Amino acid sequence: MAKDKKSTNESQEKDLNHSEDAVNSEQNNNEESENFEKIIEELNNQVLYAKAETENIRKRSYEEADKTRKYAVESFSQEILTVKDSLEASLSQDNIDFNILKDGVELTLKQLNAVFTKFNINEIDPINEKFDPNEHQAISMIDSKDQEPNTVLDVLQKGYKLNDRVIRPAMVVVSKK
Numbered sequence: 342m343a344k345d346k347k348s349t350n351e352s353q354e355k356d357l358n359h360s361e362d363a364v365n366s367e368q369n370n371n372e373e374s375e376n377f378e379k380i381i382e383e384l385n386n387q388v389l390y391a392k393a394e395t396e397n398i399r400k401r402s403y404e405e406a407d408k409t410r411k412y413a414v415e416s417f418s419q420e421i422l423t424v425k426d427s428l429e430a431s432l433s434q435d436n437i438d439f440n441i442l443k444d445g446v447e448l449t450l451k452q453l454n455a456v457f458t459k460f461n462i463n464e465i466d467p468i469n470e471k472f473d474p475n476e477h478q479a480i481s482m483i484d485s486k487d488q489e490p491n492t493v494l495d496v497l498q499k500g501y502k503l504n505d506r507v508i509r510p511a512m513v514v515v516s517k518k
Contacts, residue, residue, distance in 0.1 A: 417456070417460050420456040420459065420460070421453075421456055423452060423456075424449060424452050424453045424456060427445070427448065427449040427452055428449055430445075431445040431446065431449065460503075461503065461504050462501055462502070462503050462508075463501065463502045464499050464500070464501060465477070465499060465500030465501060465502060465507070465510070465511040466496055466499050466500075466511065467493045467496065467500075467511055467513060468493055468494075468495070468496055469488070469492060469493060469494075470492070470493050471491060471492060471493075472491040472492065472493055472513070472515045475507065476500060476502075476507055476510055476511060477493065477500065477510055477511050477512075477513045477515075478500075478510040478511065478512050478513065479513055479514075479515045480497055480512050480513065480514060481514050481515075482514070482515050482516070482517040483514055483515075483516060483517065484516070484517055484518070485516035485517070488516040489516070490516055490517050490518050491515055491516065491517075492515065492516045493511075493513045493514070493515060493516075494513075494514045494515065494516050495513065495514040496511055496512070496513050496514075497512040497513065497514065498511065498512040499511055500512075
């Protein structure tokens with residue numbers, strides 16, 4: 342009987358230990374679960390913050406690009422206004438000598454050329470050069486014994502490049518055999 346009592350006590354102790362282990366295990370699982378939920382919530386907040394920040398950056402970039410497009414020619418416009426002012430000043434004079442007017446127009450042309458240089462606008466004046474369809478527009482062809490075929494004989498209207506991009510081709514007369 343003492344053996345049975347001892348065995349029962351041991352069995353009860355084991356059951357009690359099992360119960361305590363189960364309770365401890367359940368508490369540990371609950372704590373781990375709570376920790377994981379906190380981590381998930383924290384990561385979720387970080388993702389939402391990153392999304393919001395990305396959206397704000399996208400909006401700011403769009404606004405900056407829009408402003409850049411709108412005001413890209415602002416400095417060019419300010420420079421070209423001085424040329425316009427010079428032309429208007431020359432026309433506002435009533436009794437002006439032709440030579441004075443000519444000198445004023447030449448100075449205004451120098452101003453305009455300075456603006457073109459500042460903004461990298463270059464003339465295409467291809468007289469006696471080989472015809473290039475990327476930079477020239479042939480208006481007519483003329484027989485020529487002096488020049489090789491496809492040589493520019495005359496420039497009717499100069500062309501222009503902006504930073505090596507043709508913004509207006511030169512209108513030219515080209516030689517043919």
